[in-house]
Every structure is written in structure tokens, then in C-alpha cells.
Amino acid sequence: MTAQSVFERAVTASLGVSFGCADRFASGAAPAGILGAICYGSGASHALTGRIPAVSIDIEPFNTSVASEIWTTSEPVRVEARGGVIMSASPSLLFGVLTADKSAASLEQAAHDLYAQLFALIDRQGYPHLLRLWNYFPAITADEGGLERYRRFTLGRHEAFVERGRTIERAPAACALGSRSGPLTLVFLASHRSPQPIENPRQISAYRYPERYGPRSPTFSRAVLARIGARSQLFISGTASIVGHESCHAGDALAQAREAMVNIGAVLGEARKAGLGSSGRLLLKAYVRRAEDLSGVRSVITSKLGPTDDVMFLKADICRPELLVEIEGTWLQSDCEEQER
């Protein structure tokens, strides 16, 4: 039985995301409307595990021991565990977490197998369109058998997309970051409805990067514009200081943060042309490689946004050694009533 047959699809559906501490849900029943949580920090709580898709990623937030990103919806949510995967389904969205087991011969194999499992799962459940992917694994730029681990990951992921008949140009928004420990972990948000991919005119599409960045290009879109209920939401991929296909401002985290913000602005501009509403809320997650760059990167971002709590700062390795900052985001459109005023 697919999720569609269980729920009636509500036109009033909405998607929400907030940053906070998932520990507030530590006791009692899982609160209604929660799709899932990504908890960052080595001491992240497992209190939610088993009740909703909640995953603990060994990436340290700055200035706090645990930080969580919590996805919510106005729709009814049903939690289901299948083949070791816990997922939550609303009439229009499927959220879940997949973790590689240790048996794969290489990271390439692990990425391939996990993505193949993901595609089979979302197809079977009736949410075949990926909106957003978060990819985490340790030692992201380390060598594995003569090829950088990120490139092995990219290779395996690409193979699974091709094998499962996915159009590369319709790839989800994504990010790929280095964790300190733990297995390859995918967090996904999928939909029953096909979203619109958005590219950045300042950058070559990642899936068209030249071969010098690896034997297969990374399979992600710069952003994905999705209609959820009556609202449009934008998922912005991890965005770095890359113009064309080349990294800019090597060694200069501030200049990299500025360039990344210009790239995010360009993506938002393209999304507006494609129909994204102009009133809403932007949430950002900034991954900073070196602790000493935090205050500078923070000031670059807050000077663009104004003082806000809607930015999470995390200490993580980025997939090119010269990149010091990567920023991902979500634009949540305000209520439709507000839009019409």
C-alpha cells in the first residue's frame, strides 16, 4: 500500500524548518507534524531515534554542543520503518535517513548501493522526486586507493542515478560535507510532485564540471524550487566560492564567504524569475573548515541578512581542499495571504 492511498493530499500543505535543540522532544510521544531532524554534534541526542527519522551527524556546531535542524509539516505524518530505514511520510513529502553498512568494498560502492536503495524506496513509496539530499561521510578529501574519497562518492552516486533512469539535469539540491566519524549517511526529502531545478548563471552546472574534478561530475542542481501545497519553497545546495567551475580566493575565508553569498543571491534571483515569492524567510547553514575563520564568516553572512538566528554555523571539511566555506539554505515562502497583500 502506498502512502498516497493512505492519505488524501491536502492543498493546504506546508513545510517548515527550524534550528534548535531536538532534546526538547526527549520525552513523551513524538510531536505531531515533525518529519525529522538532523542533529549535529558528537553528543547529539538519540531520544528521537526510532520515533521519527532523526540522525546524529558527527559535525561540531560552533558555540554549542548540539544543534538540530528540524523539518515540520502542516500535514499528517506517518512514521514507518522498512528494511532498516526509518522514514516519515506526509501526503506530499517523504523524509528519511539511510546509513551505509560497513560491508561495502569502497566508498564508491557504498554510495552506489545507498543511492540505489534510496531510489527503490522513494519509487515504491510513491515519492519518486528527490528535492533535497544531505550527504555526510568522514575523511572527505582523503585518498582511497588512488582516488579522493569525495570523487569516489561522486562516482558511485552518479552510477546509481544512471542505473535507476534518473535525469541528471533534474538532480536534487544537495550538499556533501566531511564528518569527523560515522558511516556514509544520506538524509533525504522527496516529493510526489516533480520540482523545478534552478541553476546559477555564475557557475557551470556541477553535473557538467570538467573531468579534472573527478571521473564523474557531481550529481546535484544548484537549487530546487518545489511547490508544497500553495507555497513555493527553495532548497539551495551547498554553495561555495566557485565561479565557472573554479575555486576562487584560495586561503581567504572572508572573500570565499562573500563569493558564496553572491552565488546564493544569483540562485535566489533565478528562482524569483521561475516563480519564487519575494516574501519569506531564508535559513542558512554555514560549514566553516577552520575555527579561526568563524567570526569573519559570521560577519559576512549577518551583514547580508541582518542579525538573525536563522543561521547555523558548523565546523566541517568541504569537498575541495582549498574551499574554506560552504553555505546551504532554504527559502520558506510566507503564507499565501501575506503574499497577496
Ligand code: 3EB
Ligand atoms: C560545488 O559547488 C561545491 O557533491 O552533492 C556543493 C553542493 C558541493 C553539493 C555534492 C558538492 C555537492 O561544487 C561542493
